[in-house]
Amino acid sequence: MRHDLWTPSGEPERYELFATSVPEGASESTDGERPLPVTRRQFCQALGAGVLVLLLREVRAVQESGGGRRAEIPSMPREISAWLHIANDGRVTVYTGKVEVGQNIRTSLTQVVAEELRVPMERIHLVMGDTDLTPFDLGTFGSRTTPVMAAHLRRVAAATRELLRDLAAERWKVERWAVEIAEGKVRHPASGRSQDIGELTRGQKLSRPIPDTVTLTPPTEWRIIGTSAPKVNGRAFVTGEHRYTSDLKLPGMLYGKVLRPPAFGATLVSVDTREAEAMPGVIVVRDGDFVGVAAPSTEQATRALVAIRAQWKTTPQPSSREIFEYLKKNEIEAEGRSRYVVGSLEDGWRLAEKQWQQTYTVAYIAHAPLEPRAAVAEWKDGRLTVWTGTQRPFGVRSELARAFGLPEDRVRVIVPDTGSGYGGKHTGEAAIEAARLARAAGRPVKVVWTREEEFTWAYFRPAGVIEVRSGMKGDGTITAWEFHTYNSGAAAIRTPYAIPNQWIEFHPTRSPLRQGSYRALAATANHFARETAMDELAHLVGIDPLEFRLKNLKDERLRAVLEAAAHRFGWGKPKTAPDRGMGLAAGFEKGGYVATCAEIAVDRATGEVSVLRVVTAFECGAILNPDHLKNQIEGALVMGLGGALFEAIEFENGKILNPRFSRYRVPRFSDLPQIDVVLLDRRDLPSAGAGETPIVGIAPAIGNAIFHATGMRLRSLPLAPNGLKGETRLP
Amino acid sequence: MREVIELYVNGVRHRLEVEPNRSLLSVLREDLDLTGAKYGCGEGQCGACTVLVAGRATRSCTTPVHLVAGRSILTIEGLARDGRLHPLQEAFLEVGALQCGYCTPGMIMSGVALLNANPDPSEAEIIRFMNGHICRCGTYGRIVRAIQRAAQKMKEARP
Structure with missing residues (x-):
């Protein structure tokens, strides 16, 4: 049993990746611990002349405690996690296995390289998520790009800068300290000599590992990091030029469709594909329970699919009505089970003057990325190349290699900048389907999932049950805290409040639906329960919810965001109207600190709950790009509002009942509250990622505001899928 | 049953032999390789x-292609003129009104239709007009x- 739930390598994700099919051994290592996809020599030859700088790291045994998953990398003495190349024309190319899914890391990573290399951003190009060209990377999730990859690239770029200084000093026979680098040029002011870095490196064939000590530009001297640089290549997105995977077209390419079972757990009894096979240009593939078609257009493929007659055997499946009882009854022993104990609950209960307990639940929800899963596969010369939108290009490469019995170096996965993921694109279903069809067709095949397929056959954010029990002194000092999460996950399960006696436990359970990562993972569920409970406790002892939190809180960074949000929001002022209410919530996850205040209104006639305004204060260390950070926070709040108020997957006996946008409500323009973001820039602290954590405060803040408005305590997410109409408790 | 139809897309005439009930979206994307409009x-x-079909914002995924034969169709690819972006495209970049960008072409085309019909829309009018669009980011x-910014730019550009 693990006791330390949060480690810098992001342990909770490892559990929450359980929707994926990670091969034995290799892929569950931490970032970077894999051999090169091609040999370094081949790579250098492919790049041609120029300067290549590699970030090398000491190799470690992979997954020391993984029981049977141990993997050593004997041939590679050191490991590479990022590299950078300067071509003869001075263009800088940076290679990283991270992918761009809308979080704008293509921009922030370009900024850090530009800063350290002293080269304008326009001259830097990032090659991302291409398993033949970029170093191994575990995946783009867990808010790891900023703390890990940005830090790596800063070191790579800074080392390159010093290499350029050496080159210039040697060429000009001057002291290296006298060489200046700015705007892509090296200069020697004393003699007036100046050269573009491309001229300086022309004809050179240099390859250098990064020395152990590299001088990074201190935050006080940043000129590019910390500015709101606009989205790199933004023009291609507003003109429609950018090609997502679903937009790609190869010569001779066919369009593929896959026959889906009528329900989860169904198996194929018999299938008649004769009519489909008779259609001109149509190829039908049958392989076990896999039945798919490929045709010259999507329409023809769809018609062929409809013409297939299949009989399936179904088995009874649980339904959403009974999901919470199901989870409580189906606890399992599994990896990821964890417990965190502080002091003794017995002592805590003895000291408590008031005792209290409650149960909270959260529903399964869907990521619903606007670009559904898509892949284009091509077999050529014994190699498989797949373009696909995934957050784990190397993971999908492993899935493909295993599915087709190929060594990994015969598989290439390329990830074009993708139409979002939110944790929902860790897997390679469409990639495998396209590759199966392409192999049979002998031509490239594109598979794009329909919205209904995406809502049904992708994976979901786990549903969960959370039981909280607490004891307090009469003055509101919490003495005991017991917290049990069933199924949702362990992310942010620990309380940030200073409580002397705690028992916190994550209980894995069986899940009737396929489940996996979702933006912020279980931090949303655990914060919802914890921050609603904190509100309930505050009311129990008659203390203002802000004051109550501050009273039980020692963490200065969390106090800072809580106070900043409350101040901007005007916390403590009376209600602006009878059916309005204000609530707050705070939390910490993945290196980021967040506090959110919300004001809501309830329409008594319709029961509708609207969120009028939201203030979120966020602190994640030194800010790389303030506007893109704000954009992520605003986006997380809007997305979180859906899960807070109305999003829920409904299912019955193996079928999803609301697999369309017309039946699954997501936030729209009219749901948008007034949003005010307060950024706390801590240049004295390392930067943490920010794509996820800002989502965790909105649900409890809204729930607490509903209580303030109506006196009704709602303890299930979504809080008000049909508004509060019919709520008998509405006073 | 295929039919020959004429489509006028971004000022270019196309003669196509297609099944008339196919969606305009699939014809644009698969036959004309205009992939700016998304599924x-x-x-x-x-x-x-x-x-835009004759200037009106139209959902191409539910529009059978035969219904728009002979009518003027504008897609995101045809919005910039001689390499100069439309004021709304500029405004999207200036405001940073996108993350993954997948919804962006549809948002911009609807925004253009709104601004053409109502050069100075209020915030409530924008929300009402755009409410059929989803941005998951x-x-x-x-x-x-x-x-709003594009409306201002277009107002200033008028003589």
Whole structure:
């Protein structure tokens, strides 16, 4: 049993990746611990002349405690996690296995390289998520790009800068300290000599590992990091030029469709594909329970699919009505089970003057990325190349290699900048389907999932049950805290409040639906329960919810965001109207600190709950790009509002009942509250990622505001899928 | 049953032999390789496929292609003139009104239709007009600001 739930390598994700099919051994290592996809020599030859700088790291045994998953990398003495190349024309190319899914890391990573290399951003190009060209990377999730990859690239770029200084000093026979680098040029002011870095490196064939000590530009001297640089290549997105995977077209390419079972757990009894096979240009593939078609257009493929007659055997499946009882009854022993104990609950209960307990639940929800899963596969010369939108290009490469019995170096996965993921694109279903069809067709095949397929056959954010029990002194000092999460996950399960006696436990359970990562993972569920409970406790002892939190809180960074949000929001002022209410919530996850205040209104006639305004204060260390950070926070709040108020997957006996946008409500323009973001820039602290954590405060803040408005305590997410109409408790 | 139809897309005439009930979206994307309009839901619920037909914002995923034969169709690819972006495209970049960008072409085409019909829309009018569009990244507030900014730019550009 693990006791330390949060480690810098992001342990909770490892559990929450359980929707994926990670091969034995290799892929569950931490970032970077894999051999090169091609040999370094081949790579250098492919790049041609120029300067290549590699970030090398000491190799470690992979997954020391993984029981049977141990993997050593004997041939590679050191490991590479990022590299950078300067071509003869001075263009800088940076290679990283991270992918761009809308979080704008293509921009922030370009900024850090530009800063350290002293080269304008326009001259830097990032090659991302291409398993033949970029170093191994575990995946783009867990808010790891900023703390890990940005830090790596800063070191790579800074080392390159010093290499350029050496080159210039040697060429000009001057002291290296006298060489200046700015705007892509090296200069020697004393003699007036100046050269573009491309001229300086022309004809050179240099390859250098990064020395152990590299001088990074201190935050006080940043000129590019910390500015709101606009989205790199933004023009291609507003003109429609950018090609997502679903937009790609190869010569001779066919369009593929896959026959889906009528329900989860169904198996194929018999299938008649004769009519489909008779259609001109149509190829039908049958392989076990896999039945798919490929045709010259999507329409023809769809018609062929409809013409297939299949009989399936179904088995009874649980339904959403009974999901919470199901989870409580189906606890399992599994990896990821964890417990965190502080002091003794017995002592805590003895000291408590008031005792209290409650149960909270959260529903399964869907990521619903606007670009559904898509892949284009091509077999050529014994190699498989797949373009696909995934957050784990190397993971999908492993899935493909295993599915087709190929060594990994015969598989290439390329990830074009993708139409979002939110944790929902860790897997390679469409990639495998396209590759199966392409192999049979002998031509490239594109598979794009329909919205209904995406809502049904992708994976979901786990549903969960959370039981909280607490004891307090009469003055509101919490003495005991017991917290049990069933199924949702362990992310942010620990309380940030200073409580002397705690028992916190994550209980894995069986899940009737396929489940996996979702933006912020279980931090949303655990914060919802914890921050609603904190509100309930505050009311129990008659203390203002802000004051109550501050009273039980020692963490200065969390106090800072809580106070900043409350101040901007005007916390403590009376209600602006009878059916309005204000609530707050705070939390910490993945290196980021967040506090959110919300004001809501309830329409008594319709029961509708609207969120009028939201203030979120966020602190994640030194800010790389303030506007893109704000954009992520605003986006997380809007997305979180859906899960807070109305999003829920409904299912019955193996079928999803609301697999369309017309039946699954997501936030729209009219749901948008007034949003005010307060950024706390801590240049004295390392930067943490920010794509996820800002989502965790909105649900409890809204729930607490509903209580303030109506006196009704709602303890299930979504809080008000049909508004509060019919709520008998509405006073 | 295939038919020959004529489509006028971004000022270019195309003669195509297609099944008349195919969606305009699939013809644009698969036959003409104009992939700016996106598939998002196939039921006219998300707006990612929006193009202008005779100036009106139209969901191309639910529009059979024969209905728009001979009519003027504008897609995101035809919006910039001689390499110069439309004021709304500029405003999207200036405001940073996108994250993954997948909904952006549809948002911009609807925004252009709105601004053509109502050069000075109020915030409430923008929200009402755009409410059929989904941005899962949640950039709605920025899109509203971009439309307002483009309205201002277009007002200033008028003599």
